[in-house]
Amino acid sequence: MITKDIHQALTALNNNQVIGMPTETVYGLAANAFNEKAVERVFSLKQRPLYNPLIVHIHSSGYLKKIARDIPKAAEKLAERFWPGALTLILKKQNTIPDIVTSGKDTLAVRVPNHPLCLKLLKELDFPLAAPSANPFGSISPTSAEHVEEYFGDSIPLVLDGGPCIKGIESTIVGFDGEQAVIYRLGSISKEAIEKVLGPVKLSNQLSENQSPNAPGMLAKHYAPRTPTLLCSSILEAKAKYKDRKLGFLLFQQNIEGEDESRQEILSKSGNLEEAARNLYAAMHRLDKLGLSLILAEQLPSEGLGEAINDKLRRASQ
Ligand code: TXA
Numbered sequence: 001m002i003t004k005d006i007h008q009a010l011t012a013l014n015n016n017q018v019i020g021m022p023t024e025t026v027y028g029l030a031a032n033a034f035n036e037k038a039v040e041r042v043f044s045l046k047q048r049p050l051y052n053p054l055i056v057h058i059h060s061s062g063y064l065k066k067i068a069r070d071i072p073k074a075a076e077k078l079a080e081r082f083w084p085g086a087l088t089l090i091l092k093k094q095n096t097i098p099d100i101v102t103s104g105k106d107t108l109a110v111r112v113p114n115h116p117l118c119l120k121l122l123k124e125l126d127f128p129l130a131a132p133s134a135n136p137f138g139s140i141s142p143t144s145a146e147h148v149e150e151y152f153g154d155s156i157p158l159v160l161d162g163g164p165c166i167k168g169i170e171s172t173i174v175g176f177d178g179e180q181a182v183i184y185r186l187g188s189i190s191k192e193a194i195e196k197v198l199g200p201v202k203l204s205n206q207l208s209e210n211q212s213p214n215a216p217g218m219l220a221k222h223y224a225p226r227t228p229t230l231l232c233s234s235i236l237e238a239k240a241k242y243k244d245r246k247l248g249f250l251l252f253q254q255n256i257e258g259e260d261e262s263r264q265e266i267l268s269k270s271g272n273l274e275e276a277a278r279n280l281y282a283a284m285h286r287l288d289k290l291g292l293s294l295i296l297a298e299q300l301p302s303e304g305l306g307e308a309i310n311d312k313l314r315r316a317s318q
């Protein structure tokens with residue numbers, strides 16, 4: 001059931017149920033982060049391996065000291081600049097957070113989301129919310145309440161409807177090696193924006209085949225439609241090569257003349273990368289419903305959010 005009634009959402013969460021929750025990046029599958037049973041249910045609903053830890057959502061940086069410790073200066077700077085917002089920090093955890101949330105790691109992923117309804121929820125509750133993206137493991141992330149309802153409608157009491165997500169791709173995950181920041185997952189905040197605050201940062205170069213990666217957002221196959229998808233540097237060459245297939249197109253700015261409009265998704269006519277990010281997953285969801293045999297995705301400029309979008313498309317096209 002989709003609802004805008006925050007009281008129903010609060011009741012469900014206080015009863016340790018799992019709900020669909022809006023954030024500015026993507027919708028989450030949220031549960032009381034202090035309650036092991038509730039968190040267990042999140043893993044089983046998502047069919048998510050237990051080695052893949054969850055992100056904990058809090059209402060303000062003031063809450064951080066209750067769940068994290070030994071916070072690096074660099075992390076404080078980032079939190080000050082980007083919270084509330086699409087930045088997830090990996091910090092040393094406190095014992096208040098049960099092991100299941102962090103998959104037994106001594107670190108914790110945490111962020112303050114920038115969505116009015118979500119912040120209101122968090123402020124009314126006595127506990128933070130553990131919430132992965134509200135999609136079955138490996139599939140396309142949800143950017144509307146309807147997407148969550150389609151995935152989990154029958155198995156959760158409600159999806160709190162906060163409208164379409166303004167950012168549209170996941171938070172950027174940053175961890176620390178001492179004071180040195182390392183980006184574990186590219187997302188809604190660009191590497192350039194983080195470097196404006198801290199100077200040069202590293203991009204984690206862990207092997208994507210790794211069974212227990214630092215951030216499984218870095219797993220090779222991820223964010224994938226059911227329809228086979230191919231990331232292409234030249235969409236016209238790819239179209240010629242696969243002309244016998246029933247094709248769909250995920251395009252940056254321009255449509256392809258002579259092709260059926262209904263099988264083409266334009267991410268941003270004006271070439272705005274923020275707009276492209278906002279439209280990305282909804283466009284993938286629509287194409288995935290058309291019974292196509294192949295989706296050709298056009299590579300975006302590799303600057304700013306373009307890099308994060310290309311990263312998602314690369315993982316979708318493995
Ligand atoms: O925008 C977002 O981050 C959304 C919204 C709902 O907040 N959430 C999200 O969660 O994308 P999820 O579960 O799909 O991705 C969380 C990522 C995973 O790749 C996980 O491995 C990583 O965070 N992560 C969680 N705890 C970690 C830790 N202690 N160390 C390293 N990575 C961690």
Ligand code: MG
Pocket residue numbers: 132133141
């Ligand atoms: Mg996810």
